[in-house]
Amino acid sequence: MRTKMVAGNWKMNKTLQEGVALVDELKEQLKGIEPKCEVVIATPFIHLATVAQMIEGTCIRLAAENCADKASGAYTGEVSAAMVRSTGAQYCIIGHSERRQYYHEDYDILREKVQLALANGLKPIFCIGEVKEEREANIHEQVVKDQLEGSLFNLSAEEFGKITLAYEPVWAIGTGLTATPQQAQAMHAYIRKTVAEKYGKQVADDTTILYGGSCNAKNAAELFSNPDVDGGLIGGASLKAPDFATIIAAR
Numbered sequence: 679m680r681t682k683m684v685a686g687n688w689k690m691n692k693t694l695q696e697g698v699a700l701v702d703e704l705k706e707q708l709k710g711i712e713p714k715c716e717v718v719i720a721t722p723f724i725h726l727a728t729v730a731q732m733i734e735g736t737c738i739r740l741a742a743e744n745c746a747d748k749a750s751g752a753y754t755g756e757v758s759a760a761m762v763r764s765t766g767a768q769y770c771i772i773g774h775s776e777r778r779q780y781y782h783e784d785y786d787i788l789r790e791k792v793q794l795a796l797a798n799g800l801k802p803i804f805c806i807g808e809v810k811e812e813r814e815a816n817i818h819e820q821v822v823k824d825q826l827e828g829s830l831f832n833l834s835a836e837e838f839g840k841i842t843l844a845y846e847p848v849w850a851i852g853t854g855l856t857a858t859p860q861q862a863q864a865m866h867a868y869i870r871k872t873v874a875e876k877y878g879k880q881v882a883d884d885t886t887i888l889y890g891g892s893c894n895a896k897n898a899a900e901l902f903s904n905p906d907v908d909g910g911l912i913g914g915a916s917l918k919a920p921d922f923a924t925i926i927a928a929r
């Protein structure tokens with residue numbers, strides 16, 4: 679049975695004090711509940727060490743939203759995978775469309791980041807997905823396949839087993855335009871087939887594939903009811919503890 683997961687992506691939101699308050703609220707919401715899935719929150723770097731202490735002994739796991747594509751050294755302003763791991767975080771989002779779009783992270787950079795995350799004991803949550811024009815041109819499957827091949831398919835099967843995939847159609851992120859359950863299921867099934875062609879059916883069956891893009895407390899249950907949708911990567915709705923808790927309960 680592959681891992682089911684609901685992961686929140688805070689993006690560049692919340693001061694340290696606001697982040698602490700949100701974690702407190704989330705812990706309150708989840709008190710006495712045993713989620714049926716892995717619960718992860720991805721916070722800005724500056725929150726990681728504090729949040730890691732706050733979630734000790736709870737069901738909440740911690741992720742960074744990014745890591746550097748270099749191991750260490752004279753890269754002012756960057757945060758390495760080793761530094762992220764040293765905070766207590768276990769996961770790292772890599773390849774979010776906002777990183778690809780605004781910071782020009784290409785396949786090669788993302789391949790480096792994945793390698794460094796794995797080498798430092800972090801489990802990547804690797805994001806893939808097409809922009810609106812690519813879906814309209816009906817090349818969305820090819821786009822996603824290229825993203826997998828470009829940054830992940832150099833990994834061994836054992837390494838690939840540590841990857842969580844997040845299918846995030848870029849046209850659905852932060853727009854309120856959610857993919858239909860049918861669109862999500864079709865793409866997730868395609869991704870699983872593509873992974874199977876590369877690594878075999880067992881690895882593909884064991885791969886957790888999250889859906890992301892305007893997933894919220896209202897639509898999560900229907901999206902998660904699809905056989906190949908193993909959970910969600912949640913942006914905006916993860917900033918409201920009651921909504922995030924509802925999404926966790928929907929999984």
Ligand code: PEP
Nearest residue numbers: 851852890891892913914
């Ligand atoms: C995201 O940024 O990963 C995301 C899915 O955002 P939102 O839920 O706000 O669309």
